[in-house]
Amino acid sequence: MKMKDRLMKTLLELVEVPGISGTSSENFTAQKIYGILSEIPYFIKNPQDLILNKIENDPLNRYFVSAIVRSQNSSDKTLILNGHLDVVAVDDFGHLKELAFNPTKLVDRISELGLYDEALEDLSSGDYIFGRGTADMKFGIALNIELLRTFSERSDFKGNIIFLAVPGEESNSEGMLGAIPYLTKLKDELGFNYVGALVSECCLPKVPHDKDRYVYLGSVGKVMPLFFFAGKESHVCEPFNSVSANLLASEVNRLFEYNTEFCDSSFGETAPPPLCLKQTDLKELYSVQIPLYAASYYNLLTLNMSPEQLMEKLKRICSDAFESALNSINKSKELYEKMANIKCSSLNIKPCVMTYEELLNEVKSSYGDEFNTHLDNLISNWMDEKLDNQTIAIKIIKETYDKYPNKVPMIVIGFAPPYYPDRHINGEAAAHVKFLDAVDKAINEASNKHNVVIKKDNYFMGISDLSYTGLSDANSSEINVLSSNMLSSKINYNLPLENLKKLDIPGAVIGGFGKDFHKYTERLNISYSFNVVPDIYEDIIYSLLK
Incomplete structure (x- = not known):
């Protein structure tokens, strides 16, 4: 034949x-x-x-x-x-x-x-x-x-x-x-x-x-930037005394999705811009409290971008998004005060952006190894529930933030699997x-x-x-920036970096x-x-x- x-x-x-x-x-x-x-x-x-x-x-x-x-x-x-x-x-x-x-x-x-x-x-x-x-x-x-x-x-x-x-x-x-x-x-x-x-x-x-x-x-290549948004809660009747997690997520999406600044180039070729694969608040039941938490993750293609350069760009996007959200709230507050002829209380909030590694280190400084055991047990349960890796990654950040002693509105940057x-x-x-x-x-x-x-x-x-x-020299030298913020070490995603470095x-x-x-x-x-x-x-x- x-x-x-x-x-x-x-x-x-x-x-x-x-x-x-x-x-x-x-x-x-x-x-x-x-x-x-x-x-x-x-x-x-x-x-x-x-x-x-x-x-x-x-x-x-x-x-x-x-x-x-x-x-x-x-x-x-x-x-x-x-x-x-x-x-x-x-x-x-x-x-x-x-x-x-x-x-x-x-x-x-x-x-x-x-x-x-x-x-x-x-x-x-x-x-x-x-x-x-x-x-x-x-x-x-x-x-x-x-x-x-x-x-x-x-x-x-x-x-x-x-x-x-x-x-x-x-x-x-x-x-x-x-x-x-x-x-x-x-x-x-x-x-x-x-x-x-x-x-x-x-x-x-x-x-x-x-x-x-x-x-x-x-x-x-491909990375999946994952953003966790923690806002400031309030009743819907007091909108200017709050920061909606959805607003923070929307501002990041406005500045990040389709942003050609993230179109990586190499050898005369250019990768497409980032796209949002999921954006959601984490509110499970109906109530008139504004959503306190939200999350989103994005498809980002790379040709030559180092993880270190990427993290700096993501921090800047998040800082600009946070600033924009606060400016939007304050501008609306001023207009509403004139329309309603009342004086609303003022927000005393500053933009706060952290990497997951920074957040985790803060929590572990308070709870030590007990937090690792606690997180391991939760992850095991989530895996038994057959949740996908990306959903578990979001839950990991939320659980870490829940144990964070300084509950201020913030944006946390991590990476969800997979990584290419x-x-x-x-x-x-x-x-x-x-x-x-x-x-x-x-x-x-x-x-x-x-x-x-x-x-x-x-x-x-x-x-x-x-x-x-294998790993290129750039990937290999700066991979710790990515791996330390990759929410995968304890779930169904094993990135064998040491083996990759041998190939x-x-x-x-x-x-x-x-x-x-x-x-x-x-x-x-x-x-x-x-x-x-x-x-x-x-x-x-x-x-x-x-």
Whole structure:
């Protein structure tokens, strides 16, 4: 059977297994991948090289799949093939939800959902497969499986190929985070020398009808600034004797969301501005008391921004927001006093902004280790309630503030999980240069052979597990600013910083071509993905594992 035919067969088998991110169904996909690999003759002979690895302390008891193909002539040179096995939910498919994982049947009915012009053109062309997970990213998993199958039958390379299929990438990347200690163990105990990592995420068009294809020499980073707002309570009849937590949150949002000052730039590329992922007050029941507490967290993409620089910018935004809120209250108070011909009491409040680390140190100076025990017990209960990591992070700050002796209105800055370090190929390190040469050679040959334009971009902007192939010097030197304010050390999110510091793996995001990730019009281009991409991968593997 030809590579293209095997790829299609494996892809359709994988798409049929939903594996919705953040649910235990991800294990169905892991088991399916394990099952397919276990039938390959190499793994029948070498079962020790195919493992279902349980992720430590994962509340969903998920697994990642690892498979190693070793050359006949032993070598420490090792290439990683990586992809995530989870997909997002399918509510957007409406009445066709049951067909979302069946591309063969979906193609005949997808137009019932209404297709915009370009999607309709792609459907009519017959060169696209529609369905959830086709592009993001079951094709990448199928590609890696079939590459393992191919190279397990060959003797013309020297080294090791590791395949990692990880869950949770669409949520908190628990799978890749769980795999980092495994990779470090192979490096330390078996002496594996990682010469590169290829993440098989599909490339995306930059503009409608984009005919070019892309490989990415790095991956955008992501942090989640989390703000906790403590106001000053009052009855609604006394508005000018209070500070609404919602007003503080609104002012931060006004100054921070879409703020291009936070559009990080590197290598001529610019990341999008921050966006609010959640903003809420923490009032649980109705009353006429104004909301005392609120919280919000934001998606912030980084390319080269240091954690230290980021924290200083966030402090300034919060200080300006607090000042603006107080000015707004005072201005309204003056106008109201004239309208009502009365004199209202004055607020005696100054802007107060603290990092979570500063707040925690103040509380621990009063309560000592007893507070740690108290917080541990609460977190354990919240985890039992199956609260998400971000909600628990908010509760951690609130509980810490509740124990803070100086109850003044304030804004507390922390970071919620997940955290993705920005990664890019280092143009000076020898291993990185060799990896880049291999990529250049492969895409040049594929471009000429298949008459297609393949361009190099410096960053994959869709966020990927390539972030966890090491820490850049900037990340490594200033990471304490971030980690000391990361509200994750005691919850279902383990950021193995020490292991990451041991890794410096050059990597790239190279995959098929897809469109409309996370939409019902998600689709995978057949001709490029099945004909061109396998050639690119084979050339890179041979270049690195000669």
